[in-house]
Amino acid sequence: MGKVTGFLEIDRQDRSYKPAGDRIRNHKEFVVPLEERNVEQQAARCMDCGIPFCHNGCPVNNQIPDWNDLVYNSDWEAASINLHSTNNFPEFTGRICPAPCEAACTLNIDDNPVTIKTIECAIVDKAWENGWITPQIPEKKTGKKVAIVGSGPAGMAAAQQLARVGHDVHVFEKNEVVGGLLRLGIPDFKMEKQIIDRRCEQMEAEGVTFHTGVHIGGDMPAKELVDNHDAVILTGGSETPRDLPVEGRELDGVHFAMNFLPQQNRRNAGRNWDGDGEPILASGKHVVVIGGGDTGSDCIGTSIRQGALSVTQLEIMPEPPEKEDKALSWPHWPLKMRTSSSQAEGAERDFSVTTTSIGGADGKVTHINCARVDEKFQPVADSAFELKADLVLLAMGFVHPIAEGMLAELDVELDARGNVKADMQAYKTNRDKVFTAGDMRRGQSLVVWAIREGRQAAHSVDKFLMGETELPR
Ligand SMILES: Cc1cc2nc3c(=O)[nH]c(=O)nc-3n(C[C@H](O)[C@H](O)[C@H](O)COP(=O)(O)OP(=O)(O)OC[C@H]3O[C@@H](n4cnc5c(N)ncnc54)[C@H](O)[C@@H]3O)c2cc1C
Ligand code: SF4
Structure with a gap:
């Protein structure tokens, strides 16, 4: 444990985002890394708990207290070796992992967990910058x-x-x-x-x-x-994506998220956006995203960057509580209201909503028909409403x-x-x-x-x- 009183002296500080107005002008990463000395300070907040719940909360069992200590002591190269002993690609998880480790951190009991994901990302980014990550070529081949x-x-x-x-x-x-x-x-x-x-x-x-x-x-x-x-x-x-078997599903402009998102990633890479089929673009459209998870958020961020007129996200589940009941949930992943960076860029969100049918004209989608649902996900009487939609993206998960x-x-x-x-x-x-x-x-x-x-x-x-x-x- 680097600094015994670190968690008492140092406040949690995390990476920030570039302002939404700037970041939506392109498709580049927008997370602003912390300065090296700030990362070292953040690592000093780790209490090196007798039972490190973070280590169990992390699916690859990263040895988080160990590398926090190494970072606090500025031994970044040793921290990278330690991190890579459990995780082949910490630069992926350091960017896109939802960080169940932080939910499990003891300091999360009062909502101030160690910024584990940020420290992980800083270690591996530094390791790449310094040339510490090199091929580990085997001495002998097995012939298998x-x-x-x-x-x-x-x-x-x-x-x-x-x-x-x-x-x-x-x-x-x-x-x-x-x-x-x-x-x-x-x-x-x-x-x-x-x-x-x-x-x-x-x-x-x-x-x-x-x-x-x-x-x-x-x-x-x-x-x-x-x-x-x-x-x-x-x-x-x-x-295999979960489909929406309602009237109007076949209309032009209703697409699975995974028909939409890869096109933009290919465009960004300067490759053919798709081998066949039509380009799916949100530019100048009212977009409705059905499904409230990660994929739905990615559809929102991509639609906003393409210049959508409006983006609405519908979720069939009820609105989760603002704050979890720690006594019941910690150290597990809690159900609570979360707002992704994409949602914060300007999407309208609505909960407890089901899509009853999709309406259109001349074969193209123009609106969707919705209803509120009860706790059994059944439509509530007289709760029907209509939403304008030129593009409907289905992001309801994969079966x-x-x-x-x-x-x-x-x-x-x-x-x-x-x-x-x-x-x-x-x-x-x-x-x-x-x-x-x-x-x-x-x-x-x-x-x-x-x-x-x-x-x-x-x-x-x-x-x-x-x-x-x-x-x-
Ligand atoms: C839009 C979206 C956003 C997500 N965001 C996050 C996130 O932010 N954080 C997170 O942790 N997780 C996220 N996930 C989930 C995460 O991406 C997956 O859980 C993870 O990629 C699964 O890895 P995998 O290697 O098992 O499969 P995949 O990543 O799905 O890779 C499977 C590969 O196998 C190939 N393949 C399949 N069949 C064949 C075949 N017969 N022959 C040859 N190749 C084949 C496919 O083309 C594909 O490239 C997201 C998922 C989606 C869809
Ligand atoms: S952010 Fe890193 S340490 Fe935390 S759960 Fe994900 S991989 Fe594990």
Whole structure:
């Protein structure tokens, strides 16, 4: 523990945002980092609790009190080594993790947790700046060949772990670029994409080969992949979106969020916005986003940057309380009112609302018909209302992975929710030498959980291939 009385003397201070009026003019990141000395001060607030709840709250079990101490003592390089021992990509989580660690921090009991995520991000950003992050090339090759399907955070983490112990790792990605939802779902204003590119370069030097534009179960039969590799990990994500089966769903201007968001990320990268289909743009439109989660927020921020006339976000759940009941919730993730940076940029939000139908003219959406719902999500009598809409974005989450194609061909067993069935010890499917991790196994989740599952699946695969493993779980 760096400073015994730090938590008494130093107030919580976090990164700020550039003003909304400036940041919505482009698609770049807008979080303003703290000065180095301020980060060191913030790290001094850590109480090094006997039971560090933050460490358990973090899905990759980052050793938070340890690196807080190192940062307070200005040993940033050692902090980076420590951080990377549990998290392959802290620059991703330091930007986009919702930080369940901070909810679990003992100082959160009075709403002033250590700024863990900010410190994590500062450590890894500094490590990149100083050239401390270099390829960890294995001394010996094992001669074993592993295929990973899907290049999201789960696939990337598994690939990096397995390459570092000497396996010949091949990542197959159906899109033209590596990164999964990090690359094409999460907008650049939350995480710029050169951050993924430099990790890919590191991983290639470590022995990972990326094969982009290869759809397993489409371009290449899944059976061929299994036959040609000693082990296969399925990390294809949870890509089936929840639909809205109401009258008018087929109207022009009603789209899934994941048809809209990737186009903007591709535009930002100067690539073809989409291979086929029509450009979906919010410019000059009244936009209604249905769904109140992360994806919905990303649709809001992107629509505002494209020049939407208005953005309204509808959520079927009731408005959560302003403040959680700490005695009931801590150290767990609390249900409470949160306002994302995108929502703060100018979206109207409404709760306990269902969409009863979508209306249009000449085949195009013009409005949606809504009603208030009761606690059983049933429409309340005489509560109907109409909202003007030229673009409706469906952001109601994802139900399970795509069952057709690869999964059907491999005949892997699915669980009751339609995810690929495997436990969290072996990550093994019912099919010989086929493993799975990330959203494809656990269902729609978070980047930090995908990293954890990728690491743990790598541990299991290495043990399967070599009989033993030194990879951490
Ligand atoms: C819009 C949006 C915003 C989000 N924001 C956040 C956030 O701020 N913070 C957070 O923690 N989480 C966020 N999430 C969730 C997070 O992105 C996911 O939980 C995480 O990316 C899952 O990682 P994964 O590796 O399991 O799968 P994915 O990232 O989905 O990657 C799967 C990859 O597999 C590829 N693939 C699938 N099938 C095949 C096949 N047959 N052949 C070849 N390739 C295939 C896909 O093209 C994809 O690239 C967000 C999700 C969305 C949709
Ligand atoms: S990965 Fe997420 S939960 Fe873990 S320390 Fe970082 S911000 Fe906290």
